[in-house]
Amino acid sequence: MQQLIRDSILKYLKNKEIDFVSIPVIMLTTPKNPAHGHLSTNIALQLSAIISDAPSNIAQFIVQEIEKKKPGIFDKIEVASPGFINFYFKNDVLYNILPEIITKKSQFGHSNIGQGEKVLVEFVSVNPTGPLHIGHGKCAVVGDSLSKILKAAGYEVSTEYYINDHGKQIDILGESVLVRYRQLLGEDIEFPANGYQGNYIVDLAKEIMNEYQEQFKGKNDQDTIHFFKDYAQQRILKDIKEDLFSFGVQFDNWFSEQSLYTENKVHPVIERLKKEGFVYLNKGALWFKSTDFGDEKDRVVIRKDGEATYFASDIAYHDDKYKRGFNILIDIWGADHHGYINRMKAAIQALGYAKDSFQVLLVQFVTLLQGGKAVGMSTRGGQFITLKDLLKEVGKDVARYFFLMYSHDSHTEFDLDIAKSQSMDNPVFYIQYAYARICSIIEKGRSKNIILIDQKKEQIDLKLLDKKEELELIKKMAYFKEVIERSALQRKPYLIASYLYELASLFHKYYTEYKVISEDRELSEARLYLIYAVKIVLENALTLLGIQAPEKM
RNA sequence: GCGCCUGUAGCUCAAUUGGAUAGAGCAACGGACUUCUAAUCCGUAGGCUGGGGGUUCGACUCCCUCCAGGCGCGCCA
Numbered sequence: 001m002q003q004l005i006r007d008s009i010l011k012y013l014k015n016k017e018i019d020f021v022s023i024p025v026i027m028l029t030t031p032k033n034p035a036h037g038h039l040s041t042n043i044a045l046q047l048s049a050i051i052s053d054a055p056s057n058i059a060q061f062i063v064q065e066i067e068k069k070k071p072g073i074f075d076k077i078e079v080a081s082p083g084f085i086n087f088y089f090k091n092d093v094l095y096n097i098l099p100e101i102i103t104k105k106s107q108f109g110h111s112n113i114g115q116g117e118k119v120l121v122e123f124v125s126v127n128p129t130g131p132l133h134i135g136h137g138k139c140a141v142v143g144d145s146l147s148k149i150l151k152a153a154g155y156e157v158s159t160e161y162y163i164n165d166h167g168k169q170i171d172i173l174g175e176s177v178l179v180r181y182r183q184l185l186g187e188d189i190e191f192p193a194n195g196y197q198g199n200y201i202v203d204l205a206k207e208i209m210n211e212y213q214e215q216f217k218g219k220n221d222q223d224t225i226h227f228f229k230d231y232a233q234q235r236i237l238k239d240i241k242e243d244l245f246s247f248g249v250q251f252d253n254w255f256s257e258q259s260l261y262t263e264n265k266v267h268p269v270i271e272r273l274k275k276e277g278f279v280y281l282n283k284g285a286l287w288f289k290s291t292d293f294g295d296e297k298d299r300v301v302i303r304k305d306g307e308a309t310y311f312a313s314d315i316a317y318h319d320d321k322y323k324r325g326f327n328i329l330i331d332i333w334g335a336d337h338h339g340y341i342n343r344m345k346a347a348i349q350a351l352g353y354a355k356d357s358f359q360v361l362l363v364q365f366v367t368l369l370q371g372g373k374a375v376g377m378s379t380r381g382g383q384f385i386t387l388k389d390l391l392k393e394v395g396k397d398v399a400r401y402f403f404l405m406y407s408h409d410s411h412t413e414f415d416l417d418i419a420k421s422q423s424m425d426n427p428v429f430y431i432q433y434a435y436a437r438i439c440s441i442i443e444k445g446r447s448k449n450i451i452l453i454d455q456k457k458e459q460i461d462l463k464l465l466d467k468k469e470e471l472e473l474i475k476k477m478a479y480f481k482e483v484i485e486r487s488a489l490q491r492k493p494y495l496i497a498s499y500l501y502e503l504a505s506l507f508h509k510y511y512t513e514y515k516v517i518s519e520d521r522e523l524s525e526a527r528l529y530l531i532y533a534v535k536i537v538l539e540n541a542l543t544l545l546g547i548q549a550p551e552k553m
Numbered sequence: 554g555c556g557c558c559u560g561u562a563g564c565u566c567a568a569u570u571g572g573a574u575a576g577a578g579c580a581a582c583g584g585a586c587u588u589c590u591a592a593u594c595c596g597u598a599g600g601c602u603g604g605g606g607g608u609u610c611g612a613c614u615c616c617c618u619c620c621a622g623g624c625g626c627g628c629c630a
């Protein structure tokens with residue numbers, strides 16, 4: 001299609017004896033207004049800015065050229081003021097999508113724009129110092145769903161969780177549990193001011209007490225601290241893994257920060273930066289010149305006390321990602337980490353990698369509403385609603401959809417009351433209900449001996465599908481592939497969620513207006529064929545979001 | 554103070570990256586079940602896209618400025 005238009009433009013330029021202009025990317029859009037055709041392009045408007053001719057003249061010419069070449073496909077092609085070209089396909093052409101869907105099944109909508117490029121999506125990566133809360137949940141589904149979408153769009157995707165099992169926060173965690181443990185044994189010691197307050201710390205202390213009784217009473221030596229640190233961290237990590245698993249989020253790899261030190265990967269990277277002249281000594285610490293790449297200030301990589309900073313290991317970590325063969329790194333971070341982007345981008349460039357190969361998706365905060373009031377949350381303060389609690393309240397499907405239904409980029413509200421309601425307020429049920437309805441119709445068809453014939457479309461008269469609602473459904477399904485591509489390229493999983501809702505809505509309308517199974521056998525077969533396609537597309541889209549497609553509700 | 558994100562119907566959010574008449578859901582009002590599931594559908598009403606300026610055939614979208622909210626601005630992670 002693009003080529004067709006391009007050729008026409010070239011011919012136009014030749015006729016006009018215009019030497020050379022770079023033709024803009026030819027954008028073909030599917031207009032929201034049906035009166036604007038099935039496909040539309042604004043290319044003539046764009047061209048008229050470059051070459052001096054009225055857009056309508058250019059459009060006219062392109063249309064004539066295309067009509068000469070492809071007389072069979074279009075019902076009509078029209079030029080609309082001020083210079084849009086609107087293409088109307090013959091219904092026959094639209095129908096072609098149905099056998100395609102039914103042949104490709106779960107593969108329908110998939111494409112190869114990713115061209116097998118290796119992408120590493122890193123997300124959640126929460127310190128193992130406390131349970132996952134709702135904000136982490138949003139990051140988790142955004143990352144998980146985006147990975148699935150990228151795969152569907154032809155990228156080779158790996159997912160990874162970076163475990164911050166090194167450094168001060170972990171030390172504080174160990175200390176917090178130890179103090180709680182000793183307090184439980186009746187010792188009168190003060191809880192550290194910067195310690196973790198949550199009840200889960202006390203639970204951990206109790207757990208250790210049950211297992212080891214008074215073995216560590218009064219102790220505060222290195223070995224004891226180390227034991228508590230390890231115990232707490234591993235225990236919490238196990239919970240995190242379980243929570244994510246029950247949320248349908250799985251990782252290809254769990255990467256330990258500590259391993260960067262045991263495998264000596266941090267210091268060589270710093271050395272490399274030093275050699276390139278991006279590192280200098282000041283006030284006893286070693287600084288990375290991130291300002292060379294647009295950061296607002298330089299950053300410490302080795303502290304005065306000789307310890308590498310978190311940033312230093314993060315540089316090594318990202319270097320390692322590239323070394324493992326990934327071309328595109330996508331990190332999904334909570335919005336509170338946005339100040340970190342520039343220094344990381346700087347490091348990427350200093351190491352010689354392309355600036356754009358490292359991309360950060362900032363997930364904005366979630367405000368949880370209950371009874372119309374906001375529920376606060378902070379890990380340190382210990383007051384939060386955990387992901388586990390949320391899953392218990394609303395279930396995996398609802399939670400996932402609510403996190404995916406809006407742009408990850410905007411702060412959203414999660415209304416617990418709506419999420420809990422099994423009513424028409426709840427978009428998840430709306431979509432799943434459409435799927436369940438289709439299943440039940442197909443079942444009815446089977447009972448009446450109208451059986452779906454997968455591959456033999458010649459036995460089905462698709463021309464019978466001429467109702468407005470039917471054509472709308474078909475057009476919507478034909479759009480699915482593009483939605484996946486856009487969603488992947490723009491890194492916006494929520495586009496799938498919106499699409500899903502719209503498709504479900506079209507189906508519900510159709511359902512109310514027309515009977516699929518009737519006395520007319522041929523018509524029933526054609527309509528069954530149609531809704532079978534809808535079923536497949538709904539299922540494929542739901543799969544991308546990690547949401548169940550129930551056959552009965 | 555500086556930086557990033559956000560501001561669209563009473564509420565929660567969209568708007569195909571600069572396109573055609575700014576759209577959905579909820580809430581409000583009025584309708585539709587002898588039917589393949591009413592967890593559904595149809596209709597009515599609701600807007601100076603935070604304010605102001607600019608760029609052009611065309612702006613919610615880009616630029617400038619102001620206002621409001623969120624989040625950052627450690628030799629923490």
